Amino acid sequence: MSKQVILTGLRANNDLTLGNYFGAMRPIIDMAKTKAGEFQVNMFIPDLHSFTTPVDHAKLQEQILHNAVLFAAAGLPLDNPDIHLYRQSYVSAHSEATIILNNFVGMGEMERMTQYKDKSSKLDTERISVGLFDYPVLMAADILLYGATYVPVGDDQTQHLEITRDIAERINSRFGDIFTIPVAVKDQHEFFNKDQGLRIMDLQDPTKKMSKSDDSGKGVIFLGDNPEESYKKVMSATTDDKASVNYDRENQPGITNLLDILALLRGADVEEVIREFTGVERYGDFKKVVASEMRDFLMDFQARVDNVDMGALETKMVESEVAMSKQANETLVRLQKAVGLR
Numbered sequence: 001m002s003k004q005v006i007l008t009g010l011r012a013n014n015d016l017t018l019g020n021y022f023g024a025m026r027p028i029i030d031m032a033k034t035k036a037g038e039f040q041v042n043m044f045i046p047d048l049h050s051f052t053t054p055v056d057h058a059k060l061q062e063q064i065l066h067n068a069v070l071f072a073a074a075g076l077p078l079d080n081p082d083i084h085l086y087r088q089s090y091v092s093a094h095s096e097a098t099i100i101l102n103n104f105v106g107m108g109e110m111e112r113m114t115q116y117k118d119k120s121s122k123l124d125t126e127r128i129s130v131g132l133f134d135y136p137v138l139m140a141a142d143i144l145l146y147g148a149t150y151v152p153v154g155d156d157q158t159q160h161l162e163i164t165r166d167i168a169e170r171i172n173s174r175f176g177d178i179f180t181i182p183v184a185v186k187d188q189h190e191f192f193n194k195d196q197g198l199r200i201m202d203l204q205d206p207t208k209k210m211s212k213s214d215d216s217g218k219g220v221i222f223l224g225d226n227p228e229e230s231y232k233k234v235m236s237a238t239t240d241d242k243a244s245v246n247y248d249r250e251n252q253p254g255i256t257n258l259l260d261i262l263a264l265l266r267g268a269d270v271e272e273v274i275r276e277f278t279g280v281e282r283y284g285d286f287k288k289v290v291a292s293e294m295r296d297f298l299m300d301f302q303a304r305v306d307n308v309d310m311g312a313l314e315t316k317m318v319e320s321e322v323a324m325s326k327q328a329n330e331t332l333v334r335l336q337k338a339v340g341l342r
Helices: 018-035 047-052 057-073 093-104 107-111 114-120 130-144 155-175 185-192 227-235 253-266 270-277 283-306 310-339
Strands: 005-009 040-045 083-087 148-150
Touching: 005 018, 005 130, 018 040, 018 057, 040 057, 047 057, 047 130, 057 083, 057 283, 057 310, 083 310, 093 130, 093 155, 093 310, 107 114, 107 130, 114 130, 114 155, 130 155, 148 185, 155 185, 155 310, 227 283, 253 270, 253 283
Parallel strands: 005 040, 005 148, 040 083
Antiparallel strands: none
8 A cells, every 4th residue: 555544434323413423524524635645545334333232233224325425415525536435344354354363362451441341331241242342353453454554533442542553563573564553542643633522412411422322312413303303402402500601611511512512513613602602691592593503504414415426425335345355355365374374
């Protein structure tokens, strides 16, 4: 590969939220537009990771394709040859490499993964799958097969990037120069010029992150929500009894969250929005502004979803999957030879 690789993905389970859009999808697309040309940008749909937690298998294929449609609607340039959009399961090397790498990772290492402990604590013992336990090794294969140098990760994925580096160093130390080792987390953040970025919080409980796995969905804005329903969700958002709009994450988390959301919807600096609304006493008037702009945003975005060129999208994915299979298989064969399978 002549260019360094940037790799990222967004899981296909459930509809994506406003938080996914502004916290992950838009930054990913902006990064791709900026870095393509200088870098190879791998944007994949990690559909194999979908099985690590309970999933509606009847809807999974639809969700996978919908995930790709959302990227296109959000502005991913499908005609850029340095940007690749592909389904993880369509590149069989991901699964094959994981089986090999499993034998170079300890049970204790996987048990210490915070995300595993968090997710498994919410499930009955019988429902905790080996796939959930093994998630970081599959993620390592996702990264190492393409020699990815840069992988934008949030707080919940930093351990997985670190174990990926450990696995690569372990293999290279024993078998020679097999894998490119992605740069450390600190250097990743410096490269992407981010300090973990802004988190959009739940509208009903502004002390927790807006999550697509929320059971009620009352505090979550999904990209597929009826725009009028999103208006109602904002109007019923939890605020406080201070009767004064202020940007104060500790004492007024609900109002602060709405200020953050409004800034994102407008594409404006949050300081600009704060100046406009600080001191406003009627929360209802403030909420109406946020709710109206939320409704307009969803109407516009959903119109773009409806107008995605499905032929161009499917062609892009197939072409990417052919190209990525070639790259991944080259690395896989190198690994197979190193461990004595070829």
